[in-house]
Amino acid sequence: MTLDKKKILIVGGATGIGRATALVCAQRGAEVIIGDLNVVEGNATARACNGFFIELDVTNESDVIDMCAGIGRKYIELDGLVQAAGILKGAYVSIEDFSVDMFRKVLEVNTVGSFLCAKYAMPLLKRSLRPVIVLVSSGAAHGVSSSYAYGTSKGGVSALGITMEGKLAAEGIRVNVVCPGGINTNMKLSVIAEDARRTGQDPEAAVNNASLTLGDPIGVAKILAFLLSDEADYVRGSIATR
Numbered sequence: 758m759t760l761d762k763k764k765i766l767i768v769g770g771a772t773g774i775g776r777a778t779a780l781v782c783a784q785r786g787a788e789v790i791i792g793d794l795n796v797v798e799g800n801a802t803a804r805a806c807n808g809f810f811i812e813l814d815v816t817n818e819s820d821v822i823d824m825c826a827g828i829g830r831k832y833i834e835l836d837g838l839v840q841a842a843g844i845l846k847g848a849y850v851s852i853e854d855f856s857v858d859m860f861r862k863v864l865e866v867n868t869v870g871s872f873l874c875a876k877y878a879m880p881l882l883k884r885s886l887r888p889v890i891v892l893v894s895s896g897a898a899h900g901v902s903s904s905y906a907y908g909t910s911k912g913g914v915s916a917l918g919i920t921m922e923g924k925l926a927a928e929g930i931r932v933n934v935v936c937p938g939g940i941n942t943n944m945k946l947s948v949i950a951e952d953a954r955r956t957g958q959d960p961e962a963a964v965n966n967a968s969l970t971l972g973d974p975i976g977v978a979k980i981l982a983f984l985l986s987d988e989a990d991y992v993r994g995s996i997a998t999r
Contacts, residue, residue, distance in 0.1 A: 758986050761786035764832050764885075765985060768792040768815060768874050769842030771799035773942035774893060777978035778839055779806050785982055788832075792824050792874075793842065815842045815870030825877040834884035837985040840871045841893040843910075848903040848948045849955055855905050863906035868913035875921060888930045891984050892918040896938045896997065903948050911936075915995060922994065933984045934995040941971035972999045 765782050769775040771793035779802050783789050789808035793799035796812055803810035809831075811824045828835060844866045846859050871892050882888035895902075895911040902908030918934035925932055939945065946964050953963035977998050983989050984996070 758983060758988050759786050760837075760982065760986055763787045763836040763985065764790070764828075764834065765837040765839065766790045766792060766828065766835055766878060767839045767841060768813065768870075769840065769893075771795035771802055773841070773944065774937060774940060774974045774977050774981075775839070775841035776802045777974035778841065778981045779803075779808070781975065781978040781982045782985065783807060785986075787837075787985070790828060815873060816865040818873055821873045821877045825881060828878075829881055832881070834888075835878055835881035836885045836887070837889045837891070838874060838878045838882060839891045839893065839981055839985070840874045840914075842870055842874075843867045843893070843895075843944075845904055845907045845944050845948060847906050848951050850904070852905055860906040860909075863904070864910045864913065867907070867910035868917065871914050871917055875917075882930060883928065887987055887990070889985050889989075890918075890921065890925075890930065890932045891981055892932070892934045893981075894918065894934050894936045894995070896936050898936060899997075903952070918995065931990065931992075933989075933992060935977065935981060935984070936995055936997045937972070937977045938997070938999045939971050940974055940977060940998075941968055942974060945971065 765787045767779045770779045770791035779789050783806035789806040791799050791803045791810045792813040799810045813824050814820045894914040897908045898911040898915045922932040949967045950960035953960040
């Protein structure tokens with residue numbers, strides 16, 4: 758399987774699953790663009806991929822427009838979009854205590870950010886012969902999340918992907934949604950630490966124990982890289998990982 762010379766934009770590619778995906782795609786021959794709010798780690802990932810970095814706040818429509826315009830000036834087309842940017846706020850906060858501002862912020866990043874990236878990358882994707890969009894949702898979209906906002910937002914990401922799949926297939930654009938389970942990322946570990954604190958356990962010990970059993974981001978990244986390849990042409994819908 759190869760991604761030779763494919764232009765792949767990975768939003769949220771500075772850390773976690775996004776970073777792992779950038780590295781795997783680069784190893785398989787892709788030209789990788791990283792979009793992220795995290796400048797230091799975003800630039801580090803871009804250097805590791807021999808790609809380039811664009812500072813981006815996915816909740817800022819102008820940022821997304823400018824990012825896509827910059828990509829358009831460098832490349833004729835975009836072959837793949839991975840939207841992996843996301844936040845989790847309000848873990849284990851009761852619905853009575855969950856602030857509306859926090860709820861809206863999580864939806865703005867996770868759900869609206871996914872919409873904006875797909876919307877403004879579309880002209881570039883349509884210039885590719887076999888364009889692919891992969892939205893990173895979560896197992897929390899179909900199960901019970903630690904956060905009301907996170908679970909709701911990822912349900913929205915999954916629904917957005919399903920809707921785009923049905924509407925864009927006639928234009929030759931493949932859309933997949935990936936729902937990772939328990940993966941060893943900073944976001945996941947922060948939730949585990951918070952759970953330990955609220956139940957009177959040692960957060961450091963809880964994180965260390967969890968790290969022994971959580972999945973490796975590279976495992977999810979390999980699935981994402983496959984979905985971005987021509988070999989995945991017959992794959993449809995949502996894919997769950999460990």
